[in-house]
Amino acid sequence: MPSPAIRNAARRRAYLWCSLGALPLLASNAAHAIPAYARQTGAACADCHAGSYGPALTPYGMRFKLNGYTDTDGKGFKLPAAVQLTETRTVPTQGDNTTRLSQADLYLAGRINDYLGGYVKVQSFNQGAGKFNTQLGDMDLRFVVKDLKLGGRDTTLGVTVNNNPGFQDPISALPGATANGPPAVPGAGTLLNPSSSNTLADRVIGASVYALYDANWYGEIGSYNALPTSLQDRFGYTLGGDPGRLSDTGYARFAYMRDLRRQFYSIGLVALTTKRQLPRIGPREGITDLGYDLTYQFLGNRENILQLAYVNIYERRRYAGVFVSPSVPGLVSLPRGVVHDQTLTLTYTFKQSYGLAYSHLISSGTHDAARFTPHGDPDTVSDSISLFWTPFGKDDSLTSIANLKLSATWFLFSKYNGSSDDIFGNAPPVTNAHDLNAFLLSASVAF
Amino acid sequence: MIKSCSWPFLRGALGAAFMLGWALAPALACAGDASAGSDVFKSECAECHSVKEGRNKKGPSLFGIVGRQSGAIADYAYSDALKQAHWTWSADKLHEYLSQPARQANPGTKMKYDGLSDSKQLDDLLSYLSTLH
Numbered sequence: 001m002p003s004p005a006i007r008n009a010a011r012r013r014a015y016l017w018c019s020l021g022a023l024p025l026l027a028s029n030a031a032h033a034i035p036a037y038a039r040q041t042g043a044a045c046a047d048c049h050a051g052s053y054g055p056a057l058t059p060y061g062m063r064f065k066l067n068g069y070t071d072t073d074g075k076g077f078k079l080p081a082a083v084q085l086t087e088t089r090t091v092p093t094q095g096d097n098t099t100r101l102s103q104a105d106l107y108l109a110g111r112i113n114d115y116l117g118g119y120v121k122v123q124s125f126n127q128g129a130g131k132f133n134t135q136l137g138d139m140d141l142r143f144v145v146k147d148l149k150l151g152g153r154d155t156t157l158g159v160t161v162n163n164n165p166g167f168q169d170p171i172s173a174l175p176g177a178t179a180n181g182p183p184a185v186p187g188a189g190t191l192l193n194p195s196s197s198n199t200l201a202d203r204v205i206g207a208s209v210y211a212l213y214d215a216n217w218y219g220e221i222g223s224y225n226a227l228p229t230s231l232q233d234r235f236g237y238t239l240g241g242d243p244g245r246l247s248d249t250g251y252a253r254f255a256y257m258r259d260l261r262r263q264f265y266s267i268g269l270v271a272l273t274t275k276r277q278l279p280r281i282g283p284r285e286g287i288t289d290l291g292y293d294l295t296y297q298f299l300g301n302r303e304n305i306l307q308l309a310y311v312n313i314y315e316r317r318r319y320a321g322v323f324v325s326p327s328v329p330g331l332v333s334l335p336r337g338v339v340h341d342q343t344l345t346l347t348y349t350f351k352q353s354y355g356l357a358y359s360h361l362i363s364s365g366t367h368d369a370a371r372f373t374p375h376g377d378p379d380t381v382s383d384s385i386s387l388f389w390t391p392f393g394k395d396d397s398l399t400s401i402a403n404l405k406l407s408a409t410w411f412l413f414s415k416y417n418g419s420s421d422d423i424f425g426n427a428p429p430v431t432n433a434h435d436l437n438a439f440l441l442s443a444s445v446a447f
Numbered sequence: 448m449i450k451s452c453s454w455p456f457l458r459g460a461l462g463a464a465f466m467l468g469w470a471l472a473p474a475l476a477c478a479g480d481a482s483a484g485s486d487v488f489k490s491e492c493a494e495c496h497s498v499k500e501g502r503n504k505k506g507p508s509l510f511g512i513v514g515r516q517s518g519a520i521a522d523y524a525y526s527d528a529l530k531q532a533h534w535t536w537s538a539d540k541l542h543e544y545l546s547q548p549a550r551q552a553n554p555g556t557k558m559k560y561d562g563l564s565d566s567k568q569l570d571d572l573l574s575y576l577s578t579l580h
Contacts, residue, residue: 042504047494060494073503074524261490301486302493395497 034109034119035401035447036082037064038393042073044400045393046352050297050305052393053405053446055178056347058299059259062170066212068144068158069110069117080110084446091439094431100126102442105137117142135236137202139163153214160208164201165224165251166192168208171266173293173309175343176201180384182341182361185417187371188378189363190315190341191272192289198278200224200243203232208251220253224274244278255293264297270313277320285320289313305349313341325370337366339378352394357386374425377418385410402447409440479567484575487568495558498579506558512536513577528555538573545569 038045041064046052048061057065064071072078088102104124111117121137144158162168166176174192175181181193189196208222226246229239255268273288291313298306317337325331342362349355361382369376388407392399416433417423424431488498495506502508507523517534518525532553534540546569549558563569 042497042502043494047504058494071505073505075503075522299490301489395493395499395502 034082034107035403036078036080036107036109037069038401039078040073040080040110041071042075044395044397045390045403046302046395046400049393050299050302050307050347050349050352051355051388052352052390053388053403053444055172056307056309056345057170057172058297059257059264062172062257065168065172066144066156066158066170066210066218067117067146068115068142069119070114070142070144072111078110080108082107082109082446084444086442086444088443089441091441093437094435098128100128102126104132115143115145117144133236135202136163138167139202140168150213155214156212158210160210160220160222161205162207163203163205163227164194165204165206165272166270167201168210169220169253169270170212170218171255171257171268171293171295173266173268173295173311173345174270174291175311175313175341178309178343178345180343180345180359180361182343182363183380183382183413183416184339184341184363185372185378185380188339188365188380190289190291190313190339191274191287192270192291192313192315193341193363195363198241198243200226200246202235203227203237203241203243204246206249206251210253216256216258218253218255218257218268220251222251224249224251229280242278242280244276245280247275247277247284249274262298262300264295264299266293266295268293283320286318287315289315303351305347305352307345307347307349309343309345311341311343315339315341323370325373327373328369331370333370334366334368337368337371339363339365353390355386355388355390357384357388359384372418375418375423379415379418380413381415383410383412383414385412403445405442405444405446407440407442407444409442411436411438411440413437479570479572479574481571481574481578483568484571484573487563487572488575491560491563491568491572509576510579512579513538513541513573526553526555526557528553529557538577541573541576542569545572 048058048064050056050058084105085101086103089097089099091097103126106122108120109118118141120139122134123137124132124134127133140160140162142158142160144156146156148155148157160168164176166174169177172178175194176192179194181195184193184196186197191200194201204224204226206222206224208220210220212218224246226243229242232242233239250273252271253268255266257266258264270291271289275284275286277284291311293309293311295309315338317339319335319337322333322335344360345357347355347357363378363380365378367376372378386407386409388405390403390405391397393403394400413433413436414420416436420433422430423433495504496509497504498509500508500510503520503523507520513536515536517532517536518530544552545563547562549556549560563572
């Protein structure tokens with residue numbers, strides 16, 4: 001059996017990898033302002049994204065998504081493809097600084113006809129030493145029927161086939177859509193949070209039926225299944241992150257949204273429930289996520305845009321079994337528990353070009369001394385602050401259908417693994433939560 | 448007799464009406480504040496319409512819209528309903544059209560707009576649109 005010092009070192013490496021691995025998610029380099037859509041519709045990036053680059057959507061962008069990415073300027077076929085390249089300088093508090101082409105993405109995105117459209121991202125991450133890991137990223141394929149009347153009211157009906165619960169959401173405030181879920185320690189974090197270990201994001205496939213009634217009422221219901229491990233491997237994902245075998249999985253989403261042209265607000269509920277076997281030959285555990293989200297946007301004349309979103313997801317777990325702590329004799333883990341993710345995001349954008357985004361992220365859970373060592377709590381509290389500039393993508397800019405985003409982002413941890421100090425336990429050297437802080441400079445170009 | 452008497456009269460009356468309309472149209476359009484109308488345009492119209500000449504989005508360019516014939520932009524795919532309307536987008540016609548849901552004003556149109564009920568904003572918008580030449 002390894003010594004406590006070796007176990008602590010291994011745990012530290014795993015946790016550091018996990019927390020730092022979440023940073024690209026937080027950086028939100030995921031361009032959702034796909035130039036292919038701009039070419040298809042004649043619209044500018046800024047019409048769908050307040051900051052001309054995404055991922056947060058304006059009400060117009062939400063309608064485009066709800067309409068299955070099929071809206072067009074009517075000028076015939078446009079190549080439904082786009083590319084994004086991102087160069088990043090990473091300055092962690094601990095570890096070496098790096099400057100590299102961090103990510104290259106190919107988007108296949110656009111309409112097939114008035115009823116079919118989609119979004120598929122193929123992403124390639126620079127692992128260092130010239131090695132790239134290419135993955136199938138988020139995917140959302142849609143069939144939609146527009147301009148229906150139900151009880152005399154406008155109704156849109158659609159089907160989405162996607163691989164990330166929440167990514168398909170039109171309000172785009174859920175962690176699956178923002179790629180901005182709270183960093184979570186291994187074993188914590190909700191299923192709806194892509195920053196959780198063994199996340200469902202991009203490792204499942206699901207379908208749901210959705211409807212928008214009278215422009216304000218949104219409902220969606222569907223199901224997911226985990227991809228076979230062989231397919232996950234083929235899509236570029238390590239088997240260590242397998243979400244496990246899922247069964248009896250249900251996803252539901254209801255929201256009321258109101259577009260007042262100069263303002264927008266929404267209130268929504270989301271639920272995800274599943275039985276999971278992790279590992280796949282193991283017993284089943286029951287997991288249910290219940291969440292709500294509130295959003296507000298002041299859009300005005302688009303000179304000064306304020307976007308506010310709060311997401312609160314509560315997860316109830318009935319674990320597959322209990323185990324005895326390997327480090328504290330006689331200590332047994334709890335058979336049940338809850339984890340809880342909260343994200344508050346505030347974004348101000350000036351002239352659709354200059355922006356300041358702030359996020360406060362909390363991941364917490366039931367105290368379980370055996371499960372969450374060494375402090376017994378999985379709690380993580382972090383903040384991100386980002387300044388960005390997007391010079392193009394407006395009607396009056398040099399080009400409205402391609403863009404550049406320059407950003408400086410600070411990630412600040414005030415608690416990790418249930419503590420602010422000595423987050424990995426008592427083996428020196430001591431690591432404090434703020435040792436996970438990092439600063440990123442990035443330049444992304446999309447065309 | 449009647450014909451010989453009425454034609455010059457009618458011609459004069461039509462000319463006077465045209466001159467009156469020509470004089471009044473800008474006055475009507477200018478009843479609003481074009482600067483405020485630019486803001487109304489950005490919040491109500493800009494997602495679907497550009498003010499640049501030749502740039503169509505989901506809707507056609509609104510450059511030169513005041514006084515233009517409906518369905519007149521050659522490379523924009525209008526709905527059959529608008530093609531058959533044969534309207535002239537005078538300030539009055541635009542006022543009438545934009546003050547109600549587009550589908551009510553022109554059944555069968557592609558345009559999805561609920562209408563602008565605030566008359567001050569509508570006047571401002573029309574003033575702004577009249578500057579797009």
